[in-house]
Amino acid sequence: MNQLVSIIRSVRNIRAEVDTPMSKEIPILIQTSDDHVKQQLEENRIYLDRFCNPSELTIDTTIDIPEKAMSAVVTGAEIYLPLEGLIDIDKELARLQEEIDKLNKEVERVDKKLANEGFVSKAPSQVVEAEKEKQKDYINKREKVQARMDELKK
Template structure:
């Protein structure tokens, strides 16, 4: 195996991610928390994370039995970073910061259960940090090394909830991407109108849009009128409207994009001047010429994106 500074840095960041997730969980626990268990009254996001965790148990165990260690580690990495930390922990903050004590207890129990048992799966690869964190969490037994291996359970499979969450998450990502394209700061709130035949599903996720997509209010229905001037975002499950004029000074944004285009056009003209000069192409080192061609390609691609953004504003 080749040594790689980048891989070492990535592994350090992963360890930090796990440590910070554990700190967040511990910060929200009391002194008399129960050992890991499945609570009653599971919310949509609870069933979703438990179902994905359950799949993870099966996948990691299968990979280890086949001696596919790299595959097992990658599955753990993806689940911990992309699913548990980036999504479930963020969603759990909604209930942890609310007034419903029962909902708080459920969220805390699921956090502890998933974290504790995922550490068992990770322990063969990262023994020291997993032992340290496991000892600080509510647990049964003296050491993670002797605790029972996590096992797949049909009772933790929630395919319907997985599908519902996928619909909601796709929509949340689409809203965030469009806001980013239009340079709207996350701190600026906007109403979100969701047209969808899956009304019951999206109504369960209204708080998710407020937490993760900067929505001030969320309306769900089959049809909304008066959306001609709203930004439209389409996913497989919904059409989403956002009245972005509440947030964006369209004239100022047009001016900014045009100014950026002017600067970029100067860069394109400069590179074209070099590449259209026979002496430069003939005498300059091939690496230098290739670098200029690559730069021109990147500038051209960026110009297309600027044109697309400008056209979206003009057509509003």
């Protein structure tokens, strides 16, 4: 029963991470470690259907793992949710590009501020440090968004 709860929790967490509502049916693939786990999950399939809302639910010991998929590992099983069922990849790439553009503007704005000798020499040191922290934060966010974009383009 704990395994079933872990699987349901993992599926819901992945859905929340990629902003896919529970009302939307998505394909779910569960690769079990052995036939015993497979049998237990098959016997409790009704709960997986009810609480995970799959369009198709595949439970097996060997599964063709989709190239682009979110995954989770629980005791005795690995869960895969193909990204194509979760998000519109083109729409997500466009959204991520907008976010990168916004972060680029913020980095440029902070860079100009920190390159201005008048600002750096006249502003209190805590204000200058706050701008440097903003700069690091924007650059870090931009790198993460770019990494996500690169992952989706594979």
